[in-house]
Amino acid sequence: MSGEDNLLRLVEGDTTTPEDYHLQEQIGFLLRKAHQRHVAIFASQVGDLTPPQFAALARLFEDGGTSQNQLGAMIAMDAATVKGVIDRLKARGLVELSRHEGDKRRLMVNLTAEGRQTIERLIPLARKATEETLSPFSAREATTLTKLLAKIA
Amino acid sequence: MSGEDNLLRLVEGDTTTPEDYHLQEQIGFLLRKAHQRHVAIFASQVGDLTPPQFAALARLFEDGGTSQNQLGAMIAMDAATVKGVIDRLKARGLVELSRHEGDKRRLMVNLTAEGRQTIERLIPLARKATEETLSPFSAREATTLTKLLAKIA
């Protein structure tokens, strides 16, 4: 950083320099770490399924069967990602796949009986994971954080 | 859900059921989506490096050289993950590796001249990414969110 650069910055009203940059204050870094922490908590509370796998089952439980890509859109996964998740759930017998009648492109995904039983069993554990992730906060702070994040997402 | 289960829940004061569970209100789901959105914004603003690669360079720029695992601890990456990130940065000539004298286990990581130049060039763009990610919020809300996330992480 030269003296001329410093002068230019002052003239332009820009008082920040690369040296002032602090990674741990950046929203992206904090989001990455917070997400990591939650995934670890989720694994310790729920264990059986990963958060994406759980999300897929929970959404099917809420809304009933949909096509694979539609489901992906609802749980924020692109087509390539949702395929892998559904493949693994199918391999475990938690969902079953069928072709849509009338539109042979669509791959319909439905919960099996075991899938329904599994998600009902895991939902209370997922609530505990939410609770533990929010445990550093007061109820008021937890609500604030949830609302702010909902605004981003 | 049987009638007996309902009675039991009422007696125990538990009024939530699996049917009441809403994925989009869960902190984990929101963190995952918010993180995804930021990564997309970061890619569009910074482009050249991924957020983890950028984090490694930024940290080396802030603190100078450290060992690979130590660096990983500072930017929240386990040993296996940080290895891949550093390998790719090394392949691009942005960092250089050397063995620690006195402790031959330690792999020291340092910025190259090109690495330093790169991170100085990218930091202003990373600031823009932070800004855009926080654009749905007022300044006050942005500060609140950052502080709350820092508390989790």
Add this chain to the structure above:
DNA sequence: GCGATATCATTTGCATACGAACAAATTCTT
């Protein structure tokens, strides 16, 4: 009805992310 377009799904390649098993070097304990 037919060609252009759009939608749905699959595949490949690359980049995190983590657990577990392992190897090498260092430090601790006795």
Add this chain to the structure above:
DNA sequence: AAGAATTTGTTCGTATGCAAATGATATCGC
């Protein structure tokens, strides 16, 4: 000093996550 425990790093396997290319089917425009 010798053996045990710890630290540092590597490798492997599994699971997201996304871009880009491809194939199959539907729909639109004419």
